[in-house]
Amino acid sequence: MEIFRGRRLWIEKRMIRSPRGTKMERVIIHPNSAVAVLPVEGDRCKLLRQYRVAIDQFIYEVPAGTMEPGENPEETARRELIEETGFAAQTIATRGFIYTTPGFTDEKIFLFEARDLSPSDEYSKDEDEIIEVVDIPSAHLRGMIRDGTIVDAKTICLIHLCLGC
C-alpha cells in the first residue's frame, strides 16, 4: 500500500509473513539510487561542509547525489562532482556500493574515487544547497573519523575503500 510518493522518495507499507508465520507490517522507504564520490588530488581530498535539513546540522560529506533518469552511476558521479565542487575528474574508478540502512530502506549508494581533477567550465553552483568545499590532507581523515568529526556513513565507507585508512 502506498503511503506517499514524492520526487525523491516513495514510501510503502507492506504486509509480510515472519518465519513463524506471523503477519507483520513493514514500512519501506524507496529513494532514488544515489552515488558518492571521493575526489583525491595528490595527498589531499576534497570534502564538503554541507547543511542537512534532516539533522539540522552542518556535516562533512563527500560529494553525492541521486541519479537522474537515463544516467548511469558513473555519469551521476561526474555530474555531481562538477556541481558540488567545480572540479571535473579525468579518472573515475568504481569502489562498489553500499546499502545505507537496510532495516527500512533499499537505498543503494554507488561509490567512486575521482582523480586527475581540473576546474570545470560547466560549474554553476546549485544555489539551493549550502555547501563549502574543503581541502583536507588525506592523512588527517583517519583521525577525523576516530574523533567524530566525520560521522556520515557513506563518507566513512568511501574513505575506507579508497584510502584504506
Place this chain on the structure above:
Amino acid sequence: MEIFRGRRLWIEKRMIRSPRGTKMERVIIHPNSAVAVLPVEGDRCKLLRQYRVAIDQFIYEVPAGTMEPGENPEETARRELIEETGFAAQTIATRGFIYTTPGFTDEKIFLFEARDLSPSDEYSKDEDEIIEVVDIPSAHLRGMIRDGTIVDAKTICLIHLCLGC
C-alpha cells in the same frame, strides 16, 4: 505535516526555505535511534547473515537494533548482542556514532565494540528474525569489504573504527 506514524518510524513533510529564499518541500524520515555492535573474540569477529525485507536479500551485518524506551545506547547494545548472537559481553566500548543517510533521515546509529564474550543464559532467539551467526577471522574482513561481500554501511564503518582495517 505528518505523513505517517508507525512503531518504528514517523514521517513528516516539511516546508523549508532555501538559501535563495525558494520554498522547498522535504520529506524526513524519523526512525528510533539505533545501535550496532561488533563482537570481537581473539582474532575473530561474529557477524550475522540476515534477511532484510527492504532489499529482499540476505546480507552480512553486525548485530544491531533500535533503542527501547528508557534504554541508553550501551544497554541496547548489550541486549541486542545477546538476542542476536546468544553471547554476552563483559567489555563494551563506545566507538562513536554515524548518521546513516542524512539526505532524508535523522537516523543515528551508536557504535560499540564488544569483547570478553561468553554464552548467555538469557538467550532466546527472536523467531521473527531470520539470522545466522557466522564466525569470521578478522583478517578476512578487509577483503570482504573490498570484494563487495560486506555492503552494509554501519558494518563497514564499525569494522573500520574497531579494527582499523
